[in-house]
Amino acid sequence: MSKTKLIVIGNGMVGHHFLEYLAETGQVNGFAVTVIGEEKHIAYDRVHLSEYFQDSTAADLAMSTAEQYAAWGYDLRLGVKAVALDRPARCVLLSDGERLAYDKIVLATGSYPFVPPIPGNDRPNCLVYRTLEDLDAIREAARDASTGVVVGGGLLGLEAANALRGLNLDTAVVEFAPRLMPVQVDHEGGELLREKIESLGVQVLTGRATQRIEDGINARHQMVFQDEKKHETDLIVFSAGIRPRDELGRDSGLDMGERGGIKVDDQCLTSDADILAIGECAAWNNCCFGLVAPGYQMAKVAVATLTGGDALFQGADMSTKLKLLGVDVGAIGDAHGTLSSGARIFRYLDQISQHYRKLVVSADGRRSLGAMLVGDNSYYDTLMQYYSNRLDLPEHPESLILPMHNGGAPAVGVDALPTTATICSCHNVTKGDIVACIEDGKTSLGEIKACTKAATGCGGCAAQLKTVVDHELAALGMEVSRALCEHFDYTRKELEHIVRVEGVQTFKELRDRHGKGLGCDICKPTISNILASIWNDYVLKQEHVSLQDTNDIYLANMQKDGTFSVVPRIAGGEITPEKLIIIGEVARDYGLYTKITGGQRIDLFGARLNQLPEIWRRLVDAGFETGQAYGKSVRTVKSCVGSSWCRYGVQDSVKLAIDLENRYKGIRAPHKLKFAVSGCTRECAEAQSKDFGVIATENGWNLFVAGNGGMRPRHADLFAQDLDTETLIRTIDRVMIFYIRTAERLQRTARWLEELDGGLTYLKQVVLEDSLGICADLDAQMERLIGHYQCEWKTTLENPESLKRFRQMINDAGDDPRVVFTQERGQQRPATEEERQVLIPAIAL
């Protein structure tokens, strides 16, 4: 069967989502897909473009990788432009001269930034704000500039102004209309916006039409406005709107929209049945949509059209919730109230708190037609639900925009939302989708986010998502109880707080004061772990020993046959030949199966319970410490060989890895903690999949947090850059203690950060800016933990009371007759059940 030759022209956000949706249909094999991208970068998040000037790299903004495209079978051509469509010959002509034959084309060519036809607009240091290359040019031009102007006071213009501010330029915004964001806000809202932005030190020049740009006297440029007023600046960024990149359609004779854009029908088909258009370049009903959500919907429709589905595009809601230059702005539906006849308006203006809210309702007062918000978007979700679901307004509709004196906006009950209510507009997730996900067995916020993709786009719906999920779990009769177990009616986080604040030292104390019953295999290990992460006491002390979970109880990992593994600490993965030999001798003498672990150390298997003390005595006497491969604790700090030996290394990664492992060894946490340190950007230690990952730079260390390998891998987030060693350590200290204090039971740092209200931004505020004022306290807790470090095995060997537990039987030196080994590849391994039948004909003591 021959494949349909599909060419996707444009690799922006919408073009990328088309490719993702196509892959999800499972019908990719019916197509031979070629993707043409004009930019040299693979699709990236243009919505969060301004973060490129903060801490995001191009890679951070990338929406996919070349490897993923290859895995999907797509032929990706970046840095190549489609210059013409030869429809009669059914070919696409590329800028490198190649002609690609096609059966179907999807045009996703997006927009270009509109530059007003002002004489002088092509001078050097007059730039636009759309692509990563544009931003590189802006950054370059800003190097020896002290002032900047953005022409265009709309959404993108304010983003660009924020970017220039971030580059430390004295910034001004020039807008032709009498107010900023003329599309989204009215006169009052615009005035408030102006005030708030001016208070940030950004000049706002409205009602200015630039006539020409010429040489400045004290700066590179002089802008001359229609009233002959002048303004000097070193750098000009045009952000005055976007126009569709529809030239391929226009030049090849496709029908165009009245105001530009390639005309498409409800199936996203152009006037040529083999060519589709989606995203900003397409005109549906003579409208071009400049937001991603409608673009994603069109992408879904286009996939359906090509694969025999029946989805249709029926227009999109252009409501938006934004934070620009730190100012909340929201616009819902007919925010001005000018599109519907008989619309009535409620308005609330508070010039002291600088809030403005407007509600537009139908003539009979029953339905919301739109709303406008400046200064506080907490009202947005509820107003949006009333609008998009056409819910009956409350008897006094003004209550929806008047301030709630208890603090916080009124929420429309989740029950009142129909299943068609959209919760996440970026990914078009409805309440019904969330309920289906829960009924399918996903019961945690993290799982639901992963399954529906809700709250993974702009993140604006995160709070509402949580409300809906909690409500639905309860409604479906699922236990939303946050209690740890039947013995303690608290979450782990609450118990940690109690233990720390009340100074509780034992499980008994905690149970007597705040719990009931004997306890169980859920609360005992959890509480033992909390106690350890605060007091760092010896876990096999009599008051703690009966709390320990499977692998902590004998300070060794119990294997499937009841034997144990032995893992000495090898900090940073560095070992001397002498130490290696000792480990070898111990393994040989006890016949232990030997394996090198992913954590860059050595694991010895097959130790009997009775043998553990004597094996460890040999190791401790030789200078080894417990590796704590058991337990919810700090495990290893992997390293690459770094600047000592490697021709690329820029810092001594091994030394740092060893220092970090020796600092944090012995600490117990809500779950295990894995670290890595790489000596350069090649990242051979794979730090970006670790709870704490460190990558060397010329100037110091970059710190990444909350990565995870395993069943649900998560790429760590860049937390701070170019730190000196001391600051790095202090930062890790604080993140770790904050994690210990606020995580739930058995929650890896990855899941913890995914569910943390306010996410990475909040964590940075707490740790880097001390927004909660707790850093001194976090530091003190870390000092206490470190100050109480002991090698648990060393302590055990010195403690006859603890040693007596390491016996299979109290009245017999024998072991477990069911433990039987066989040989494989020169070493022992546990015999399987079948092998046992042969090896021990009669199973008896």
Added chain:
Amino acid sequence: MNTASHWMGVGHRNDLIPGAGMGARVGDCQVALFWIPELDNQIFAVSNYCPFSGVHIIARGIVGDIGNEPVIASPLYKHHFSLLDGHCLEHPEVALETWSVRLQGEEIQVLAKKSDEVAA
């Protein structure tokens, strides 16, 4: 003596750890002993053999109660067994054997059954 069972000394009270299990040999079997001070200082004895994992590890588990019934959670796969009658809460058709235990002075004694007797 023709008695079907007799009390066997298996160890000293100091061999036991409050709230945690210790193994002991009773005839041909391994028995897991649990001293729970909160329950009137009772000592419970169930088989040390976990039928799900196939090895003698019950003594190594965590003691607790589920709805007021004292249980032991087997360390490998976390099945819960009642310390009163040995039945498995997750699979009630499976049960650990149980023994009676008492303290005679300082000595821990288990009531051995006929089938526990070491072959002569």
